[in-house]
Amino acid sequence: MAQARSKARPKSPRAESNGALPASLHRRVVIEGVTPEVDGGRFPAKAALGRPVRVEADLFAEGHDVLAGLLLYRADGDAEWTEVPLQPLPNDRWCAEFPVSRLGLHHFTLRGWVDHFGTWRRDLQKRIDAKQDVAVDLRIGAALVEAAATGAPSAERQALLKQAKAITGKRTPAAAALDSELAGLMALYADRGDVTDYERVVPVWVDRERAAFSSWYELFPRSASPEPGRHGTFKDVEARLPYIKHMGFDVLYLPPIHPIGKAFRKGRNNSVTAAKDDVGSPWAIGSKEGGHKSIHPQLGTLEDFRHLVKTAEQHGIEVALDIAFQCSPDHPYVKEHPEWFRKRPDGTIQYAENPPKKYQDIYPFDFECEDWQSLWRELRSVFDHWIEQGVTIFRVDNPHTKPFRFWEWCIDGLRRDHPEVILLAEAFTRPKVMYQLAKAGFTQSYTYFAWRNAGWELREYLEELIEPPVRDFFRPNFWPNTPDILTELLQTSGRPAFMARLALAATLSANYGVYGPAFELLEHDPLEPGKEEYLDSEKYQLRTWNLEQPDSLRDFIARINRIRRENPALQSNESLRFHETENEMLLAYSKATPDAEDVTLMVVNLDPYRVQSGLLHVPLEEFGLDSEEPYQVHDLLSDARYTWRGESSYIELNPHAAPVHIFRLRHRLRSERDFEYYN
Numbered sequence: 001m002a003q004a005r006s007k008a009r010p011k012s013p014r015a016e017s018n019g020a021l022p023a024s025l026h027r028r029v030v031i032e033g034v035t036p037e038v039d040g041g042r043f044p045a046k047a048a049l050g051r052p053v054r055v056e057a058d059l060f061a062e063g064h065d066v067l068a069g070l071l072l073y074r075a076d077g078d079a080e081w082t083e084v085p086l087q088p089l090p091n092d093r094w095c096a097e098f099p100v101s102r103l104g105l106h107h108f109t110l111r112g113w114v115d116h117f118g119t120w121r122r123d124l125q126k127r128i129d130a131k132q133d134v135a136v137d138l139r140i141g142a143a144l145v146e147a148a149a150t151g152a153p154s155a156e157r158q159a160l161l162k163q164a165k166a167i168t169g170k171r172t173p174a175a176a177a178l179d180s181e182l183a184g185l186m187a188l189y190a191d192r193g194d195v196t197d198y199e200r201v202v203p204v205w206v207d208r209e210r211a212a213f214s215s216w217y218e219l220f221p222r223s224a225s226p227e228p229g230r231h232g233t234f235k236d237v238e239a240r241l242p243y244i245k246h247m248g249f250d251v252l253y254l255p256p257i258h259p260i261g262k263a264f265r266k267g268r269n270n271s272v273t274a275a276k277d278d279v280g281s282p283w284a285i286g287s288k289e290g291g292h293k294s295i296h297p298q299l300g301t302l303e304d305f306r307h308l309v310k311t312a313e314q315h316g317i318e319v320a321l322d323i324a325f326q327c328s329p330d331h332p333y334v335k336e337h338p339e340w341f342r343k344r345p346d347g348t349i350q351y352a353e354n355p356p357k358k359y360q361d362i363y364p365f366d367f368e369c370e371d372w373q374s375l376w377r378e379l380r381s382v383f384d385h386w387i388e389q390g391v392t393i394f395r396v397d398n399p400h401t402k403p404f405r406f407w408e409w410c411i412d413g414l415r416r417d418h419p420e421v422i423l424l425a426e427a428f429t430r431p432k433v434m435y436q437l438a439k440a441g442f443t444q445s446y447t448y449f450a451w452r453n454a455g456w457e458l459r460e461y462l463e464e465l466i467e468p469p470v471r472d473f474f475r476p477n478f479w480p481n482t483p484d485i486l487t488e489l490l491q492t493s494g495r496p497a498f499m500a501r502l503a504l505a506a507t508l509s510a511n512y513g514v515y516g517p518a519f520e521l522l523e524h525d526p527l528e529p530g531k532e533e534y535l536d537s538e539k540y541q542l543r544t545w546n547l548e549q550p551d552s553l554r555d556f557i558a559r560i561n562r563i564r565r566e567n568p569a570l571q572s573n574e575s576l577r578f579h580e581t582e583n584e585m586l587l588a589y590s591k592a593t594p595d596a597e598d599v600t601l602m603v604v605n606l607d608p609y610r611v612q613s614g615l616l617h618v619p620l621e622e623f624g625l626d627s628e629e630p631y632q633v634h635d636l637l638s639d640a641r642y643t644w645r646g647e648s649s650y651i652e653l654n655p656h657a658a659p660v661h662i663f664r665l666r667h668r669l670r671s672e673r674d675f676e677y678y679n
Contacts, residue, residue, distance in 0.1 A: 029067060029112035029196040033058040033093075036472035037202050043439040044105065044205035045472040048212035051572070052097040053204055059112045060092040066118035068187070069111060071096035076105035085187070086110070100206045103419035110198040117144050117186045121178065128174055141177050142167040144190065152189040160185055205415070210250070210318070210393075211422050211443045211475065213571040215506070215561050216513025217249035218482070221257060221299055222279065223543040231279070231542060234300040234308045243547060245315045247520070247554050248561025252312055253320040253395050253513065255483070256282040257305070259289035259296050261328020264351075264360040268541045269527055272360065281539050283324050283397065284361040286331025293385045302389070309390040320424070321386055324397035325379055326352065327363045333378075334363060340375045342366040367403050380410050383421075393422045396442070400427040404440050411441030424477055428485075438474040444511050449478040449504075450485050455587040455606055459578050462508055462589075466573050476573070478505035478512040481519050483539050486532050491524050493608035496655035498522055498553060500604055503660040506560045507602050508589070510572050517545040520553040563636045563662055569598040577622070583614030586651060596624045599665040601633070605653035613652035620647055623665055632666040 034057045036045030047053045059069050069086035086094040100106060120141050127134050142164040149160035163185070166176035176182070224232035224240050237254075244252060260280040267274035274280065282296075289297055295305055309319045327333055333340060334349070341363050342350045352359035365375060383394065399407060414421050425442035427434050438445050447465070452458045465476050480501035481490060489497050498519065505512040514520070518534070527533040536543065547554075564570045569591040579588040585607045592599040605612045620627050630645045637658055653659055 023194070027194045027196040028061040028065075028114055029069075030060055031057055031069075031110050031112055031196055031198045034110065034198065034200075034202065035468045036204065037200070038439055038469065038473045041200045041202045043441075043473060044203035046211075046443075046475060047100055047106070047204050047206045049100060049103060049206055049208050051209075051212065052099050053106070053108070054095060054097050055108060055110070056089070056093060056095045057086075057110055057198075058092050059086065059094045059110075061114060064119075066115045066122055068113055068115040068118060068192075069094055071098060071108060071110060073098040073106060073108040075100075075102060076107065086112075100204075103206055103208060104415070106204045106206055107201050108204065109201045111195055113192040113195045115190075116193065117141070117148075117190045118183075120144060121183065124174070124177055134174065138167050138173050138177060145182070145186065148186055148190040151191070152185070156185060156189060160189065205441075207422065207443055208420055213510045213564075214251050214444075214477075214513075215249045215564065216251040216253050216320070216424075216477070216479075216511075217244050217247070218253045218255070218513060218515040219244075219517075220282070220483075220538045220543070221254055222282075222296075223538050223545065225542075225544070228544040229542065231298040233298070234304040238308055238311050241312055241315045241317060243554070244317060247557045248565065250317055251320050251393060251513070252317050253393075254322065256285055256322045256324055257295055257299055258282070258285045258292055259287040259294055260284055261287050261330035261361060263329040266361055266540050269536065270533070270540055278540070279542060281361060282322075283326065283539075284328040285324060285326065286328040286333065288330065288332075291327070291331050291333060292325075292382045306389055318393050319391055320393035320395055320422075321391050322397055323382065323386075323394045325365055325382075325402060326397075327365070328361060329363060331363070337371070337375070337378075339369055339371045340365055342369075364401065367406060376406055376409065379406075380413060383410070383414055384417075387418055387421065392418065392420050393424075395424040395426055397426050399425050399437055399442065400429045400433050404436055407437065407440040407442070415441065435470065435474055444475045444477040447476045447478060447509075449476070449509070450480060450482075450487050453489055453606070455584055458504070458508070458587060459589075462576060463578070466576050471574065475511060476509050478509040480505050480514060482515050483518075483534070483537065484532070486524065486526055486534050488532075489608070491526050494524075495522055495551060495553075496605075496608035496659050499556060500606065500608065500655065500659040502553065502557060503560060503602070503662070504587075504604055506564055507570055507591070507600070507662065508573075508576065510570065514557075517547060520557055521545060521547075521549050522551060522553070559637060560662075567598055567600050567636070567664065569593050569600045577619075579619060580617040581614050581651070583612055585612040586614055586616070586653065588616050588651075590619075590623075592623070599623050600636075601661075601663040601665060603651050603653065603661045603663075605655050605659040608655050608659070611652065611654045613650065615648045616651045618644070618647055618649060625665070633663040634666065636662045636664055 038045050055071050059067055061067060071084045071086055072081040074081045084096045084098055086096045088094055098108065124134060124137050124141065127137060145160050145164040145167065149157045149164065152160055163176060163179065163182045167173050219237065219240065221234060221237050222232045224236035260282060261284045265274040265278060265280040265284065266272065267278045285292060295302055312319050344350050349363050352362040352364045369375065411423065422443045424444045425437045426446050427437055428446060434445055448461065452461050464470055465474065523534065525535040527535050569575065575592045577590050579590060581588050585605060586603055587606055588603045590599060590601045603616060625631050627646060630643050633642050633644055637660065653661065
């Protein structure tokens, strides 16, 4: 697609100062419905390195004239704008894409005008087709070309004047008028008249690729020891890296690694009374050994942690840390900065509560305290400290309980200094709050996926997430379980439910994660009926895991992650489409690359107990397939190949064998011999 450079920044229209009507009234083109644009440009839309940014907008004017338009874009700090012609879509919709090759802030805007030469050329063709006399029309066209020549460089000016003469010549004037080379020159040099510039310059933030496509694995380092009763260390986590790599995860997320307070320490299963050997909750941060910039002594040293980060990198894995802005009563901040906490009338500090739940081992910060500026700067410095240790991915605990303005300020500074940083917002709260955090700059977000079980629920929820305006700022990260979430489905439905939920998370969303080894080892016992807390939760005690457990899902997970890596269609969400089946327990959906070279089709049995079957309606035209020709589907999980023909195919899934098909579609078979081979 042709691109051009422009030094001039698009200007907004201004009213005349001499009492005349504003010149903007003469601009005929309307530009609206721009995507991606978040809250009128107040927040940047999200993009990822190496992935083109697709811009769409409504461009229209009164009457029937041909319109033309440009997308103008630049990286922040660049003096020049690059221009890309807009291409028409149905219903007055237009689109264009621009590439992004560096991290950070980018900008785009739009320009539209009435294309008088294009209108003339279109109408000329119609008159010629109707065998009308076009002598006068040719003279009009020649005048338009001559006018364009006056503003063109020397070589192009001569070419345009030659074309103008040919249009009124005696040999083939109509052919000269409709010449494609002339159309190209006129697109560049014709007078655009009263141009409409979009009223805003729209920001886009470009993250690195892992922000858009990642597979997370959560692990408690203190439970990484293979010896029952021994506190795990960073060296134990290093020994676990080949196991994690085998499963295909590229982000290893560690809950807080800081010293744990002893005051009001929680005991096993969240008991308010801790035994002498209880290890407490990692989220009760801070003790005499240090706070948010320190490491729990039993895990190792700072040098041990740095070694873990480097060793993980050698395995293709990034270490992500938990950032939880809260304190144990033993945290040094409590003694050094009591003004950062909220006091009750009796002089004691208010501990965290979510009535009726009480967290006596945690003090929340008071973001509205008088010394809030010092508090905010100190919390920002926590990120800086761990970035210095080589960590650039963070999962942020409960960000929805901290002010939006704090996150806007903090993330803006982090982005400016460290554009490679990725932030995952752990916020299971009201939709508008979750969305506001994403707008404020969080790179990825937890979702309600864990509680969406029925086909209609999943479809409705995903269609909300993948359509504008939500998809422009909100990147979902799907987790079937977390240390806090053991859903009823996983508690009661066995191995088939774990397999189905893993497949759904990994193929519906380009970003997903699991809390392990609890997930692959099918941990499903709740603390008590009706609760989502685990019995014997790692949050309050050491656990020893048998990674060689015979029914482990590790090989199934490895296969799923390999499929994700090898099929580009599964590495984004924009192309997700749901398809009809004749059985509501079979959920069918697909993803495809823009060129339709990689098309994956998933069918999941949502019933963890029974075999489900039915007809799947395949949108052949959408997939570029011929309804009269056979085509192959390759099940990437079982490696089986099938030949299908027509728009309906029979599906049967036994949840106790494999509750999911992940098909890769191959276009029409080349010959009858191919048909016989694959059949």
